[in-house]
Amino acid sequence: MNDFQHSISQGIPDILPEVLPFDSTVSHAPIRKDLLNKEEKKLAVCNALRYFDKKYHNLLAQEFTAELKKYGRIYMYRFRPAYAMHARNINEYPHRSLQAAAIMLMIQNNLDPEVAQHPHELITYGGNGAVFQNWAQYLLTMKYLSEMTDDQTLVMYSGHPMGLFPSHRDAPRVVVTNGMVIPNYSSPDHWERFNALGVSQYGQMTAGSYMYIGPQGIVHGTTITVMNAARRKGDGTQAGKVFVTSGLGGMSGAQGKASVIAGVVGIIAEINPKAVDKRFKQGWVDEVFTDLDELISRINVARSSKKAVSLAYQGNIIDLWEKLAEKKVPVDLGSDQTSLHNPWSGGYYPAGFTLEESNEMMVKEPDRFRMEVRRSLIRHASAINKMVNNGMYFWDYGNAFLLEAGRAGADVLKEDGTFRFPSYVQDIMGPLFFDYGFGPFRWVCTSGDPLDLSVSDRIACEVLEEIVKQSPPEIRLQMQDNIHWIREAGKNRMVVGSQARILYADCEGRTKIAEAFNKAISAGQIKAPIVLGRDHHDVSGTDSPYRETSNIYDGSQFTADMAIQNVIGDGFRGATWVSIHNGGGVGWGEVINGGFGLLLDGTAEADRHLHSMLHWDVNNGIARRAWARNSSALFAIERAMQEEPLLRVTVASLVDDDLISKLSF
Numbered sequence: 001m002n003d004f005q006h007s008i009s010q011g012i013p014d015i016l017p018e019v020l021p022f023d024s025t026v027s028h029a030p031i032r033k034d035l036l037n038k039e040e041k042k043l044a045v046c047n048a049l050r051y052f053d054k055k056y057h058n059l060l061a062q063e064f065t066a067e068l069k070k071y072g073r074i075y076m077y078r079f080r081p082a083y084a085m086h087a088r089n090i091n092e093y094p095h096r097s098l099q100a101a102a103i104m105l106m107i108q109n110n111l112d113p114e115v116a117q118h119p120h121e122l123i124t125y126g127g128n129g130a131v132f133q134n135w136a137q138y139l140l141t142m143k144y145l146s147e148m149t150d151d152q153t154l155v156m157y158s159g160h161p162m163g164l165f166p167s168h169r170d171a172p173r174v175v176v177t178n179g180m181v182i183p184n185y186s187s188p189d190h191w192e193r194f195n196a197l198g199v200s201q202y203g204q205m206t207a208g209s210y211m212y213i214g215p216q217g218i219v220h221g222t223t224i225t226v227m228n229a230a231r232r233k234g235d236g237t238q239a240g241k242v243f244v245t246s247g248l249g250g251m252s253g254a255q256g257k258a259s260v261i262a263g264v265v266g267i268i269a270e271i272n273p274k275a276v277d278k279r280f281k282q283g284w285v286d287e288v289f290t291d292l293d294e295l296i297s298r299i300n301v302a303r304s305s306k307k308a309v310s311l312a313y314q315g316n317i318i319d320l321w322e323k324l325a326e327k328k329v330p331v332d333l334g335s336d337q338t339s340l341h342n343p344w345s346g347g348y349y350p351a352g353f354t355l356e357e358s359n360e361m362m363v364k365e366p367d368r369f370r371m372e373v374r375r376s377l378i379r380h381a382s383a384i385n386k387m388v389n390n391g392m393y394f395w396d397y398g399n400a401f402l403l404e405a406g407r408a409g410a411d412v413l414k415e416d417g418t419f420r421f422p423s424y425v426q427d428i429m430g431p432l433f434f435d436y437g438f439g440p441f442r443w444v445c446t447s448g449d450p451l452d453l454s455v456s457d458r459i460a461c462e463v464l465e466e467i468v469k470q471s472p473p474e475i476r477l478q479m480q481d482n483i484h485w486i487r488e489a490g491k492n493r494m495v496v497g498s499q500a501r502i503l504y505a506d507c508e509g510r511t512k513i514a515e516a517f518n519k520a521i522s523a524g525q526i527k528a529p530i531v532l533g534r535d536h537h538d539v540s541g542t543d544s545p546y547r548e549t550s551n552i553y554d555g556s557q558f559t560a561d562m563a564i565q566n567v568i569g570d571g572f573r574g575a576t577w578v579s580i581h582n583g584g585g586v587g588w589g590e591v592i593n594g595g596f597g598l599l600l601d602g603t604a605e606a607d608r609h610l611h612s613m614l615h616w617d618v619n620n621g622i623a624r625r626a627w628a629r630n631s632s633a634l635f636a637i638e639r640a641m642q643e644e645p646l647l648r649v650t651v652a653s654l655v656d657d658d659l660i661s662k663l664s665f
């Protein structure tokens with residue numbers, strides 16, 4: 001056993017490790033709100049000490065108290081492992097279950113400093129998307145995974161490993177719940193409180209389900225959104241169109257790269273210089289500006305030369321919008337990807353303050369900070385309205401921009417109380433993708449070998465090229481865009497962290513690609529197993545009335561039966577792990593989302609699992625969307641029933657609009 005394997009197997013070390021110096025080369029989570037009273041703070045320390053031998057309680061009680069005072073959380077920094085944090089080849093993990101080894105790989109990838117937003121606070125993306133609440137949970141979970149067999153299931157309560165329970169080979173190896181609270185206790189302040197107590201966490205989507213693959217995961221979704229947004233404007237082409245947005249963080253960091261792949265001129269404002277620097281060094285933004293006049297001259301050149309380029313503005317998005325509106329700079333497409341699902345704790349920086357000033361204000365003067373955020377949202381929306389009046393197409397990017405701007409009193413509502421602008425799901429992702437079952441299917445090559453990834457790219461491309469020959473016209477463009485994407489994927493060099501790929505595929509595409517991978521692993525063409533998964537941002541996994549299910553119009557967008565059914569169904573159809581979360585994307589209490597991981601190891605068992613699970617995982621959502629009378633989904637579910645006689649879905653009888661409008665109440 002080498003040192004790394006020994007560290008994993010020992011879990012929480014018997015001898016206290018030295019405290020590592022605070023590392024200022026990585027980005028750290030903002031200091032969290034101080035909401036606990038004295039007794040609750042004692043309870044938080046008491047809760048944290050549960051992981052440790054009594055002989056260390058005295059020392060650690062002092063240390064954890066200091067962390068809670070300074071950061072508003074107990075991260076247990078002392079226990080952050082000394083080894084490098086990144087996904088390794090699956091065989092390097094000590095294990096008795098190959099499936100468990102794959103999960104260890106995925107966890108380490110989620111915490112890799114190259115991938116994660118605030119790696120030392122165990123935050124993968126979105127400002128608060130946690131894999132674990134503290135390092136003791138990480139150490140203990142890795143130990144359990146290294147010991148468990150295929151006859152056990154590890155149960156995870158919001159980062160806390162409750163333990164290994166006997167189960168069976170076909171059961172998930174891990175079942176994850178994140179942030180599951182009694183609905184009446186689901187306000188953002190409840191999260192602050194429960195998280196500070198160490199009893200709950202915000203798992204975002206793929207952070208707490210170990211399925212984050214870096215911003216590549218979102219590059220593709222952003223590319224197809226921007227491409228299809230551009231298709232809605234003017235001549236329907238992309239060249240020379242100008243797209244302005246904000247955020248170069250975990251997911252938003254994809255916007256620069258996606259703009260170039262989509263063929264437009266992308267301008268992205270980002271207030272945090274570290275985030276700008278990271279994307280610039282990765283080559284995901286081409287040029288950085290701090291002067292607005294210079295930036296505007298550069299935009300004009302790019303527009304007239306019709307050359308796709310990504311330009312970062314290091315500063316506040318509100319300043320950028322106001323300048324563009326003042327100078328009447330023509331902008332075709334606009335959006336926003338600040339983390340407004342988390343407006344009061346660092347997700348959105350108000351205008352007129354430096355990053356440092358805002359970070360200090362949100363802790364020391366939280367009420368003033370809220371007021372400044374609200375004021376800024378009003379200015380932000382007002383500048384956008386001016387741009388829209390000049391012909392810009394603006395969409396909400398599922399970050400709760402319209403929701404929070406509306407709550408702040410900004411001018412974003414129509415007379416009937418609905419939002420003035422569509423969400424990207426209402427106009428684009430819903431009708432063109434989710435309703436047909438297309439979603440962010442992804443895979444990770446557990447050998448860590450780029451060659452395996454390129455073989456898998458080729459296989460996926462061949463499968464899609466075969467399918468498209470028979471595709472009905474309704475989905476041919478989606479298929480062609482995806483074939484183009486996967487052909488170019490290698491060239492775009494988007495891998496950060498594990499050797500992973502994303503591809504939007506429908507049920508047929510996902511199943512046939514997975515089947516072909518499993519065969520290639522069995523035949524030795526691919527050297528090691530492949531982890532399949534998806535973002536939760538998909539046809540079935542997520543109930544989110546302002547995002548994934550914002551194009552559900554039968555009133556059921558505020559229900560979460562689909563997401564819950566989905567995770568239960570995946571669990572008994574062969575998923576290797578499943579997860580279900582409160583929050584994610586648009587904010588705590590605003591969404592329920594679930595995901596899965598499935599290990600393809602080349603066996604007949606994996607083949608059985610993939611067929612059973614993927615079919616359900618996609619068609620559950622199509623059925624619900626069809627029941628909501630969405631026309632693309634009605635088409636897709638009829639097709640699915642023709643393909644699979646065992647699928648029998650209740651189909652909506654469509655009512656004449658005329659008849660309903662004549663009813664009097």
Ligand SMILES: NC(=O)c1ccc[n+]([C@@H]2O[C@H](COP(=O)([O-])OP(=O)(O)OC[C@H]3O[C@@H](n4cnc5c(N)ncnc54)[C@H](O)[C@@H]3O)[C@@H](O)[C@H]2O)c1
Nearest residue numbers: 126247249250251252270271316317339348349398399585
């Ligand atoms: N990319 C997608 O396809 C997608 C889809 C759905 C939702 N979202 C949402 O987009 C949001 C962003 O996600 P993320 O993972 O990138 O979050 P993140 O917190 O990692 O990044 C957001 C970035 O915005 C910056 N920022 C905040 N206020 C700013 C301001 N006023 N001006 C300029 N920059 C500012 C922050 O410094 C941060 O780097 C989230 O709410 C997420 O749920 C993204």
